[in-house]
Amino acid sequence: MIWSSLCYIEYKGNYLMLHRTRKEHDINKGKWIGVGGKTEPLETVPECLVREVREETGFTLRAYEPRAIITFNSDFAEKEIMFLFTSSDFGRSREDPGMPPLPLCDEGELKWVPKDEVMGLNLWEGDRIFIEKLLEDAPFFFMRMEYRGDDLTEYVLGAENFRDKVYEAAARIPRGSVSTYGDIAIEIGHPGAARAVGNALHDNPYEGIIPCHRVVNAGGYCAKNFGFGGAEAQARLLRAEGVEVKGGRVELDQARNG
DNA sequence: TCTTTGACTGAGC
DNA sequence: CGCTCAGCCAAAG
Numbered sequence: 001m002i003w004s005s006l007c008y009i010e011y012k013g014n015y016l017m018l019h020r021t022r023k024e025h026d027i028n029k030g031k032w033i034g035v036g037g038k039t040e041p042l043e044t045v046p047e048c049l050v051r052e053v054r055e056e057t058g059f060t061l062r063a064y065e066p067r068a069i070i071t072f073n074s075d076f077a078e079k080e081i082m083f084l085f086t087s088s089d090f091g092r093s094r095e096d097p098g099m100p101p102l103p104l105c106d107e108g109e110l111k112w113v114p115k116d117e118v119m120g121l122n123l124w125e126g127d128r129i130f131i132e133k134l135l136e137d138a139p140f141f142f143m144r145m146e147y148r149g150d151d152l153t154e155y156v157l158g159a160e161n162f163r164d165k166v167y168e169a170a171a172r173i174p175r176g177s178v179s180t181y182g183d184i185a186i187e188i189g190h191p192g193a194a195r196a197v198g199n200a201l202h203d204n205p206y207e208g209i210i211p212c213h214r215v216v217n218a219g220g221y222c223a224k225n226f227g228f229g230g231a232e233a234q235a236r237l238l239r240a241e242g243v244e245v246k247g248g249r250v251e252l253d254q255a256r257n258g
Numbered sequence: 259t260c261t262t263t264g265a266c267t268g269a270g271c
Numbered sequence: 272c273g274c275t276c277a278g279c280c281a282a283a284g
Contacts, residue, residue, distance in 0.1 A: 181265075185266090194280085196266085197265085
């Protein structure tokens with residue numbers, strides 16, 4: 001299984017697109033895509049994202065938003081899980097008089113493309129679907145695609161199993177607010193499965209992508225067994241987002257999402 | 259299958 | 272308010 005990151009960098013109504021023209025045997029040859037690439041051994045997805053953006057564009061991401069988790073199955077490549085991001089906060093090499101300067105990239109040509117022209121480019125069929133979702137500012141989503149050669153033979157929008165539904169719901173909780181295990185259970189159509197929601201979040205395989213710290217119990221309390229560092233670690237993450245935590249507890253009336 | 263295991267909940271003291 | 276307990280539910284073995 002290949003893990004990869006892909007980022008659409010936004011600047012004044014444009015997306016930074018990469019036209020893959022340089023590599024002769026590039027699987028992406030001729031296609032326009034965002035910037036990103038595969039994770040290296042021991043590297044987390046956010047680390048991969050920042051590294052790939054820096055290598056391909058020279059820009060340093062200061063902030064980025066996870067937008068989707070997309071799995072690819074095909075008859076020509078290894079199964080891949082791709083983490084999709086957008087960013088409009090990135091460092092530039094000089095003061096900005098207009099468009100940021102675009103460095104050369106050894107994988108193709110970089111170009112700022114007005115958002116309303118992106119869909120007119122030569123894109124992978126499946127990319128059109130998720131790019132459309134980005135353009136309409138859709139909330140975080142899971143997606144699965146099946147390719148046969150260049151043909152997209154099937155795709156499914158939205159999480160397909162219990163755990164992914166939990167992660168999808170958690171990823172939609174905005175910074176600065178929280179949700180509860182029970183609320184998520186209801187939201188994903190499994191009322192009463194609060195406990196199973198907790199188990200799924202405990203296993204969160206998407207570290208740094210799914211903000212599982214934004215989920216507390218019905219009393220507003222942080223999780224005693226929260227990842228490394230327990231309840232205190234969760235409280236710190238919440239405080240860093242502006243959520244008040246007193247005595248290991250969030251005031252739900254104030255911070256609850258929705 | 260059946261059993262066990264929890265980042266859960268609400269009720270009842 | 273704090274504590275216990277039975278009921279719940281998806282996964283894993």
